[in-house]
């Protein structure tokens with residue numbers, strides 16, 4: 001048997017898989033492909049892959065036999081059981097040091113499990129975020145690989161060759177061990193949900209608040225895409241608003257207002273709840289999708305419930321400029337929250353994240369790519385230990401400048417009866433985050449009153465009666481005779 005020629009294998013010839021294969025072939029790599037429906041291999045070879053350095057395999061064994069050692073195999077299959085099934089099919093044909101890369105949107109706990117399991121048998125598992133959709137897969141995705149560190153030297157060249165480039169730099173670097181790559185991809189998707197929700201709320205305000213046509217809103221997004229909001233999602237929103245159906249009417253206004261979700265945003269919020277991180281904007285974005293999905297109930301509610309009729313009569317241009325600043329400020333809060341989650345996950349899992357590196361990976365190729373991410377990268381390059389994006393001079397100044405507009409927009413949204421949950425939670429979070437005193441003292445008193453859950457006192461009130469250690473319970477009603485505070489080991 002002649003020496004195997006394949007540089008990398010790929011299983012899963014759906015559109016993303018095909019595009020990633022074509023991208024790798026364009027960069028001079030010999031790619032061996034397999035698909036559960038084998039006829040898809042032949043169809044791909046006879047069409048899109050014709051004349052390219054792509055070898056078709058009609059079995060897992062044939063795929064493996066055609067790969068150089070250490071073998072590198074990318075799985076682009078549906079997250080969940082299919083990944084475990086293909087790992088089980090591959091393993092008998094692999095040898096120690098071979099590499100399996102899951103490029104799907106797998107849930108990071110699954111990636112941790114697979115990484116730990118395969119490691120015991122000498123196989124190197126990588127969970128890689130792949131972002132940018134079909135276009136990204138074909139011409140340059142953002143890639144976020146993490147897992148067994150021994151794998152990285154063997155996949156670095158191909159990953160960085162096929163990745164998107166920004167200022168000549170690949171939007172791909174090693175994220176860290178275990179499930180860290182898929183964790184970061186999950187946070188990317190959560191932030192994506194937040195960006196999309198903010199844009200949707202801006203669209204709603206422009207439409208229902210100012211009564212702009214889709215063409216006029218497209219003009220607004222065209223202008224915004226030349227400023228601080230310059231980004232892929234603003235750009236595609238511009239295109240969507242300009243897009244007319246065959247009857248000359250904007251297609252977007254014909255689309256059912258019920259948002260789908262595959263789950264990565266929900267996972268982000270679940271992780272935030274688990275790690276105790278107030279990621280409120282992504283939370284609102286997920287709940288807004290679920291609120292939108294109860295369309296029939298909302299239609300019934302709209303016939304029963306009353307509220308203000310949106311009719312703005314002020315300076316429209318000022319409103320639009322305020323809206324741009326409010327969106328920008330809310331976006332800063334969302335990314336601040338996202339990086340707080342990454343920080344906490346790093347502590348929980350002992351993963352060391354390079355935030356500037358993450359900013360670079362997200363600067364191009366992915367769905368949240370933007371000029372804004374360049375500013376985030378600079379902030380973390382300036383101070384890798386930055387506790388919060390809001391403590392960076394650039395973002396601190398940006399928020400200060402945006403505040404008046406931000407507050408006006410949220411007030412107007414409430415007056416006009418237009419829901420702005422993401423804008424509003426961003427400002428509420430900001431006002432909470434910058435408060436050195438919050439009303440949680442009353443909550444502690446209530447908890448102790450009805451449940452004797454105990455409380456602590458501020459340092460200035462620590463005394464023999466109110467010791468620093470342990471929990472303090474007060475007999476709030478005086479019933480039962482004992483009126484003094486008692487201390488419990490919390």
Ligand code: 6PG
Nearest residue numbers: 131132133189261262263264367
């Ligand atoms: C990406 C996207 C992609 C995701 C779609 C659909 O980074 O290319 O995030 O991974 O699957 O956005 O996600 P939802 O159905 O959850 O919106």
